[in-house]
Amino acid sequence: MTALGLVSFVFSSAVAAQTRPSLSLRDAPESFINQQRSIEVRMREQFDRERGAAQRALFDWGGWYNLHFFLFDDGVESSRTLRRHDLRLWGRLSWDESAHEFYARSRLSLLDFNSGDSYDGNDDDVEGPNLERGYYRFDLARALHTYNDRVIDYNVVVTVGRDLVQVGSGLALAAPLDHVKLTATSRAWELSLFGGRTVGSLEDLDLTRPTDRTRRNLYGGQLSYLGMDRHQPYFFAVQQEDRNRDPLFPLFQRFEYDSRYLGIGSSGELIERLRYSTEWVYETGDGFGHQQFIHQNDVEAWAALAELEYLFRGPHKARGSVEYLFASGDGGRFASPTDAFGGNTGDYEDTGFVALGYHDTGLSFAPRYSNLHLWRTGASFYPWPQRQRLQRLEVGTDWYLFWKHHRDGAVSDPTANVRSGYLGWEMDYYLNWRVAADLSWTARLGVFFPGQSFSDTSVRTFFLIGLTYSF
Numbered sequence: 001m002t003a004l005g006l007v008s009f010v011f012s013s014a015v016a017a018q019t020r021p022s023l024s025l026r027d028a029p030e031s032f033i034n035q036q037r038s039i040e041v042r043m044r045e046q047f048d049r050e051r052g053a054a055q056r057a058l059f060d061w062g063g064w065y066n067l068h069f070f071l072f073d074d075g076v077e078s079s080r081t082l083r084r085h086d087l088r089l090w091g092r093l094s095w096d097e098s099a100h101e102f103y104a105r106s107r108l109s110l111l112d113f114n115s116g117d118s119y120d121g122n123d124d125d126v127e128g129p130n131l132e133r134g135y136y137r138f139d140l141a142r143a144l145h146t147y148n149d150r151v152i153d154y155n156v157v158v159t160v161g162r163d164l165v166q167v168g169s170g171l172a173l174a175a176p177l178d179h180v181k182l183t184a185t186s187r188a189w190e191l192s193l194f195g196g197r198t199v200g201s202l203e204d205l206d207l208t209r210p211t212d213r214t215r216r217n218l219y220g221g222q223l224s225y226l227g228m229d230r231h232q233p234y235f236f237a238v239q240q241e242d243r244n245r246d247p248l249f250p251l252f253q254r255f256e257y258d259s260r261y262l263g264i265g266s267s268g269e270l271i272e273r274l275r276y277s278t279e280w281v282y283e284t285g286d287g288f289g290h291q292q293f294i295h296q297n298d299v300e301a302w303a304a305l306a307e308l309e310y311l312f313r314g315p316h317k318a319r320g321s322v323e324y325l326f327a328s329g330d331g332g333r334f335a336s337p338t339d340a341f342g343g344n345t346g347d348y349e350d351t352g353f354v355a356l357g358y359h360d361t362g363l364s365f366a367p368r369y370s371n372l373h374l375w376r377t378g379a380s381f382y383p384w385p386q387r388q389r390l391q392r393l394e395v396g397t398d399w400y401l402f403w404k405h406h407r408d409g410a411v412s413d414p415t416a417n418v419r420s421g422y423l424g425w426e427m428d429y430y431l432n433w434r435v436a437a438d439l440s441w442t443a444r445l446g447v448f449f450p451g452q453s454f455s456d457t458s459v460r461t462f463f464l465i466g467l468t469y470s471f
Contacts, residue, residue: 028119030412031074033203034366035462036084037358039068063089064470072364072462075415075454081114088132099143105133130201132176135161154186165194166357167222167236169279171303171327171369172261174358175202177218188227195219197243198356204244205354208341209255215243218356220261231268237261240285240356254293255340259285261355265305277307283353289344290334297350303327303369305359318381325361327353329371331406337370338412352409362400362426363446364462368412372423373403380430392434400426404453416453424451442466 070082090105108128115123141155159181166174179196200213220238238261246255265279285299309321330352335342337352344350353370361367361374380396402423404411416423426448433441446462 029074029076029414030207030368031364031366032119033207034361034368035070035072035363038360038363038366039084039464039466041358041360058095059091059093061089061091062471063087064468066466066468068464068466070462070464073458073460075413075450075456075460077117078458080117082117083112085110085112090133096146097142099139099146101137101139103133103135103137104131106130107132131162133161133163135159135163154184156185157183159183162199165196165218167220167238167261168234168263168265168281169267169277169305169359171279171305171357171359172236172263172281172283172355173218173220173238175199175356179218185226188225190224190226191221193221205257205356206255206339206341208336208339209244209246210250211244211246213244215245216356217241217243228268230270231266233266234264236263238263251341252291252293253341254288256296257285257287257299257340257354259283259287259299259354270308273311273313275309275311277305279305281353281355283355287350287354288340289332289348289350290340290342291345292340295348297344297348299350299352299354301328301330301351301353303353303355312381315385316381316383317385318379320379321377323374323376323378325359325369325372325374325376326405327369327372329353329405329409329411331408333371333409335410335414336412337372337410338368342410362398362448363428363444363464364448364460365400365402365413365424365426365446366462367402367423371405371409371411373405375401390433394430394432396430396432398428400428402426402451411453415456416450418453418455420452422451423453424449438470440468440470442468 066086068084070084072080074080087108088105092101092103094101106129111125111127113123117123138158139155141152144150144152162176162178165177165179165181176199177196178199179194181192181194183190183192196218198214198216200215202214204211204214218238218240220236222234222236224232224234226232240259242256242258244255261281261283263279263281267277270276281303283299283301286296287299289297304326307321307323309319312318328351329337330344330350332344332346333352334345338354344352359369361369376398378396378398380394382391382394384390384393402425404421404423407421408419411423426446428444428446430444431442435441444464448460450457
């Protein structure tokens with residue numbers, strides 16, 4: 001099979017499989033969805049680092065296989081066991097010094113629960129093959145250098161297809177979209193503009209919605225200033241339009257939710273080895289609350305993030321960090337901080353922050369960031385940098401404190417059924433070991449101690465062991 005034929009095959013087979021939504025994730029609680037997405041984000045970051053070394057090739061292909069073993073308590077069942085197998089295959093074709101690039105990546109997954117532990121009654125569920133990424137990218141600076149031997153001090157990059165789209169730190173938007181994106185860069189400025197639609201098989205903003213596919217259009221852009229050595233401030237705007245198709249007034253409930261986000265932030269280095277990141281997001285829009293189908297709510301919400309990280313000197317590559325995350329809630333949302341069904345009641349003002357972004361909120365509790373204060377402190381290091389077999393073994397920990405914004409409002413965990421602001425605290429530990437160039441291993445333990453917002457204050461644990469083989 002030719003290189004172009006292989007890429008086309010990956011595209012066609014994966015796109016055809018997108019008509020089958022992921023039943024397991026649609027029926028699962030939000031903590032499980034966030035836990036699975038956390039693993040996906042870590043795998044994506046690892047893959048992106050590895051892919052960068054091979055980008056000079058005209059054609060390259062590869063893949064990786066993940067096996068993850070989960071043992072966890074979700075507050076409903078004291079013990080659930082899951083084995084997740086993921087196989088990813090990717091191909092990349094480029095020419096003219098990478099002025100043109102085609103890239104595709106597919107995923108095939110098997111979710112293997114112990115008998116009776118699944119959320120939808122299907123203990124063995126196959127997902128895919130799905131198209132995770134698939135795009136064409138054009139680089140103007142590379143093209144001019146190749147065709148006209150010109151070197152320019154600006155650039156324009158155009159991407160068309162399915163890829164991750166993120167603005168700022170990811171609070172407002174961090175999701176794969178079928179989209180068109182234009183990024184223009186000069187010496188001091190970078191402007192990115194995009195327009196696209198959500199991937200249909202992914203979970204929706206509203207998990208109670210009676211629809212089989214997610215249809216939301218997103219448009220926006222980000223302007224970043226690159227003229228300072230140690231700081232990179234930015235501003236972004238995103239508009240989200242609900243295009244889902246629902247049955248007519250199910251239970252006298254409508255689900256439309258349209259939103260707009262304005263954000264400002266900055267990242268960089270305050271002093272040598274002390275990094276920072278901060279962001280503020282304001283949300284407006286309109287949507288329906290619980291048992292509402294005629295009059296919409298006016299949305300006015302916000303979120304904020306601040307993080308400091310210090311990188312210590314020495315071969316152990318030690319680092320320590322502190323972080324604060326806030327996302328506003330609404331005291332009238334009695335059963336859900338994000339959904340229409342069980343959502344806002346009593347008035348037509350909705351102050352709950354709802355977005356298509358992502359941020360790590362721990363392993364065990366793993367709430368969505370809405371009606372939430374989160375404080376985190378963490379540290380990691382490499383204990384044995386001089387030993388050949390163990391020099392790439394990383395040990396780390398993160399500690400979290402959770403509190404509600406509105407004590408009467410809901411959070412994403414329905415077992416937080418007591419009117420109290422204190423949600424609890426959590427300690428997480430992890431080991432990451434790059435055993436060989438093509439083999440890595442990870443272990444993670446999260447222990448959540450529920451606070452006064454829970455009638456059941458039993459300790460919840462989350463344990464994960466994972467193995468990744470790259471080829």
